[in-house]
Amino acid sequence: xxxxxxxxxxxxxxxxxxxxxxxxxxxxxxxxxxxxxxxxxxxxxxxxxxxxxxxxxxxxxxxxxxxxxxxxxxxxxxxxxxxxxxxxxxxxxxxxxxxxxxxxxxxxxxxxxxxxxxxxxxxxxxxxxxxxxxxxxxxxxxxxxxxxxxxxxxxxxxxxxxxxxxxxxxxxxxxxxxxxxxxxxxxxxxxxxxxxxxxxxxxxxxxxxxxxxxxxxxxxxxxxxxxxxxxxxxxxxxxxxxxxxxxxxxxxxxxxxxxxxxxxxxxxxxxxxxxxxxxxxxxxxxxxxxxxxxxxxxxxxxxxxxxxxxxxxxxxxxxxxxxxxxxxxxxxxxxxxxxxxxxxxxxxxxxxxxxxxxxxxxxxxxxxxxxxxxxxx
Numbered sequence: 001x002x003x004x005x006x007x008x009x010x011x012x013x014x015x016x017x018x019x020x021x022x023x024x025x026x027x028x029x030x031x032x033x034x035x036x037x038x039x040x041x042x043x044x045x046x047x048x049x050x051x052x053x054x055x056x057x058x059x060x061x062x063x064x065x066x067x068x069x070x071x072x073x074x075x076x077x078x079x080x081x082x083x084x085x086x087x088x089x090x091x092x093x094x095x096x097x098x099x100x101x102x103x104x105x106x107x108x109x110x111x112x113x114x115x116x117x118x119x120x121x122x123x124x125x126x127x128x129x130x131x132x133x134x135x136x137x138x139x140x141x142x143x144x145x146x147x148x149x150x151x152x153x154x155x156x157x158x159x160x161x162x163x164x165x166x167x168x169x170x171x172x173x174x175x176x177x178x179x180x181x182x183x184x185x186x187x188x189x190x191x192x193x194x195x196x197x198x199x200x201x202x203x204x205x206x207x208x209x210x211x212x213x214x215x216x217x218x219x220x221x222x223x224x225x226x227x228x229x230x231x232x233x234x235x236x237x238x239x240x241x242x243x244x245x246x247x248x249x250x251x252x253x254x255x256x257x258x259x260x261x262x263x264x265x266x267x268x269x270x271x272x273x274x275x276x277x278x279x280x281x282x283x284x285x286x287x288x289x290x291x292x293x294x295x296x297x298x299x300x301x302x303x304x305x306x307x308x309x310x311x312x313x314x315x316x317x318x319x320x321x322x323x324x325x326x327x328x329x330x331x332x333x334x335x336x337x338x339x340x341x342x343x344x345x346x347x348x349x350x351x352x353x354x355x356x357x358x359x360x361x362x363x364x365x366x367x368x369x370x371x372x373x374x375x376x377x
Contacts, residue, residue, distance in 0.1 A: 022120065
């Protein structure tokens with residue numbers, strides 16, 4: 001006699017009010033604010049490929065450039081091909097970081113339950129908020145207005161009872177949109193979404209989904225939990241729940257940093273050991289300053305380098321005690337690792353260097369070395 005598998009009902013917590021804030025074309029919008037002439041020009045935030053030998057990747061583009069098919073993560077040379085009249089602007093990350101901090105100060109006027117995702121997006125749990133506003137929609141509108149008043153930048157917001165749906169919603173009506181997905185509307189909203197919109201379904205997973213006939217949330221919903229797990233493992237387990245509107249992940253406003261680091265890309269590429277040494281010293285200073293500002297120290301130093309031919313090497317060195325936040329030490333260890341790992345690919349130049357500290361703990365956690373014997377001097 002055949003046995004049928006009974007799938008347990010999925011728990012859906014609809015008690016929270018989550019807002020996903022996504023700044024509209026953030027870097028490009030800041031550049032337009034600083035230079036209003038850019039607003040009518042196709043603006044691409046990237047190193048100009050005509051000055052880098054065709055190298056470089058698009059960080060973002062304004063909405064004028066997007067009409068030509070330009071988008072983030074696209075090779076800058078391809079962006080130039082699609083839009084020959086594009087204006088290329090080298091990213092100004094210190095400015096973007098400063099504006100991001102200003103926006104986060106505005107967030108804190110509404111709630112301290114904030115989970116930053118990047119400079120330009122964050123989750124806010126406003127179930128209980130400082131403004132004592134019951135309506136998350138009214139709060140989102142007020143937040144948008146306050147951000148515009150203080151920064152002259154627009155954002156789009158998605159509102160729902162969990163992070164997964166809120167993020168999907170924020171992308172629904174851009175720019176400057178507000179989209180709310182109520183619990184009773186979640187199923188219809190999710191079922192009509194293309195499978196590519198589901199977090200975790202990346203470029204490598206999409207072809208397999210399509211081969212299985214899964215094109216939309218509706219197709220995903222019709223698959224059994226066992227089938228999805230067999231086909232996609234842990235991702236299948238998660239997607240079975242997401243398409244049913246379940247996502248209990250909290251807004252991680254107290255999330256501990258697992259690493260602190262800095263990376264720099266170069267164009268033209270670094271071609272000599274002397275150039276590498278110079279830049280490692282500069283990066284080491286930035287990492288030490290960041291470690292100090294976060295009041296952390298770590299036990300593992302990681303060096304990352306990417307050659308001109310895109311071969312990437314990551315090598316770490318772990319110590320038994322915390323490394324002092326000394327840029328000279330960070331540089332020394334990074335240079336020692338570099339000497340160990342550098343190989344024949346160096347002939348293609350180096351396009352990226354990075355130093356990262358992991359195994360972090362608060363500075364209050366000091367190294368403590370105990371003597372083996374009580375009377376040992």
